[in-house]
Amino acid sequence: MVKSKKDQSPEEKILTAAKKVFLAKGMDGARMQDIADEAGINKALLHYYFRSKEKLFETIFLEVANAFVPKVIKLFEEDTTVFEKIEIFCREYINQIMQTPYVPIFILNEINKQPEAFLKKILTGRNIPVEKFLAQLQKEIKQKIIKPIEPVQLLLNVLSLCLFPFVARPMIQLITGMDKNSFMAVMEQRKKEVPKLIIESIKK
Amino acid sequence: MVKSKKDQSPEEKILTAAKKVFLAKGMDGARMQDIADEAGINKALLHYYFRSKEKLFETIFLEVANAFVPKVIKLFEEDTTVFEKIEIFCREYINQIMQTPYVPIFILNEINKQPEAFLKKILTGRNIPVEKFLAQLQKEIKQKIIKPIEPVQLLLNVLSLCLFPFVARPMIQLITGMDKNSFMAVMEQRKKEVPKLIIESIKK
DNA sequence: GTCTATAACTCGATAGAC
DNA sequence: GTCTATCGAGTTATAGAC
Structure with missing residues (x-):
């Protein structure tokens, strides 16, 4: 409380x-x-x-920012399959942002104005295990569990589909005529739709 | 020139x-x-x-804003199949934004701070033919060309995948260590990757 | 620690010479 | 039209009483 x-x-x-x-x-x-x-x-x-x-x-x-970034890092850590990682990440991240929908646009905008100033402070001390995640991708590609993909494209797809709706919420609500509750209902759906879409696209 | x-x-x-x-x-x-x-x-x-x-x-x-919004409207107009619409839109939109990568975050941020003020001015006089596009979707679903989908989810997917990378560019570049040229090369790839991903997901 | 009053400064806007 | 000089409102920041 x-x-x-x-x-x-x-x-x-x-x-x-x-x-x-x-x-x-x-x-x-x-x-x-x-x-x-x-x-x-x-x-x-x-x-x-x-x-x-x-x-x-x-x-x-x-x-x-410190509450916003860590979940991204979880995408790289944890000892689960790529599919599970994607499912967990999308569900938890969308869930988190539904609680604080103004955070993404705030962060992205301030970073945009101060490309150097704060960025380093956020990431300093955080060791993003990119290598580990890349290795896992390579491994699962070799095992023919997932299709060959550019890791950057996968990362962009996941982040885009989870975050963008919140960044563009006022515009989206105006175009579609949705109110806040309808919007949040759509985002509730997306917790399942987004991982489904992404996993479909990389599954062999 | x-x-x-x-x-x-x-x-x-x-x-x-x-x-x-x-x-x-x-x-x-x-x-x-x-x-x-x-x-x-x-x-x-x-x-x-x-x-x-x-x-x-x-x-x-x-x-x-007037240079930014119209392409979205084209998504609803024009007399082509849904697949073609998606392909054309993604290619042209990403292309346009590569010329002016700061525009999306600028617009979204200002709209966010003035949810009412300018929004109406942008959209006033523009007749977005949503109904027509919805009808087309329904028709192609009935013809079993595409899967049953929520139109809102489709719209969010298209916009997210095209726009978000530009909105988050400083963050993305820092996380991945890409410079501007590498980033733009990735976006060049996305002109094909994004429509492919979306069309795969709705094709019957 | 918390307040009122005010200093110091930034910035949009205008007056007026040329 | 274009400039220099300056005003005045609005803001951050501080001094000093309690």
């Missing part, structure tokens, strides 16, 4: 509020006043706990 | 510069000074030609 506002320390209140505002408006669009209002405290207190807007943003960005 | 900087009128120079800066930094992140510098003219001149930053942004946004 999430702590009620009263029970939170000022620092927690600020972090919660900052996350909400930054996710909605991005670094450039967010105002310290908005965050203070959202947290129900004074603007000066933001600077007392976090020295500057930039520091506060960095804290939030790293927190959000 | 693109006009050299010298041959452009001040207005053209401003538009070119504004497009570059807005695409890179978004509405909130862009500075009128940046645009003036990029155009090699004075800040005051921006206001002489375009009354305000907002007007200038609107001009650029509509220009960019």
Whole structure:
């Protein structure tokens, strides 16, 4: 259960509020006043706990990004077949993002504006076992379990099909006339549809 | 051939510069000074030609969005089979975006921040013949040319696979270690891979 | 620690000379 | 039309009382 506002320390209140505002408006669009209002405290207190807007943003960005990236890494780890990996990943990832649908566009957009700044911080210390996954692919191709495929194309397919709908949600909802609930129902379907589509395409 | 900087009128120079800066930094992140510098003219001149930053942004946004959306509409129009539509669309769309890879994230991000403001302007006057496309799908399903599918899922699959790689390009390049040229080579491949994957999945 | 008040600064916009 | 100079609103950040 999430702590009620009263029970939170000022620092927690600020972090919660900052996350909400930054996710909605991005670094450039967010105002310290908005965050203070959202947290129900004074603007000066933001600077007392976090020295500057930039520091506060960095804290939030790293927190959000660190919750967003690891699942991708799981795709490379774990000791299961490629098919199982794909199934598990799609289901869990779509599930996770349904809880926080604004996260992908936020991250991708900020990375886009700061191609260098934060990127390294996110991935530093994370050892993505790409080699291991590539080896597994090669092995299963040799065993004729899966068709010969470009690993990059497979990675792009999985990420695209899981993430893009959330990135484009406002546009999709407008084009199709769906409301939020209909959209989420479609994404619920996709937990099964996406792995099915991908596995079909690589199964021998 | 693109006009050299010298041959452009001040207005053209401003538009070119504004497009570059807005695409890179978004509405909130862009500075009128940046645009003036990029155009090699004075800040005051921006206001002489375009009354305000907002007007200038609107001009650029509509220009960019109007080049971005129509191809989606072609997916619904034209008098070809569903398979042909998918093939043509993927090839042409990926091709177009390779020329302007920053456009998708720019548009999606601005729409995300202004869910109402511009959306209507883009789509007003455009009659998206959804009904016609749905009818065609139904017909080809009945004729047993394609499997029964949810139209929304098909639309999401096509758009996701074509657009997402560009939206996530900085992240993808970092994870995989590709440079811009390698990335574009992968996208060149995708012009064939994506329609193949989608058509395989719906063919009876 | 938390607040009010205000300093310091950024940036869009305008006035006015040429 | 194009420039320099400057204004004024809006924001981040700090000083200082409690």
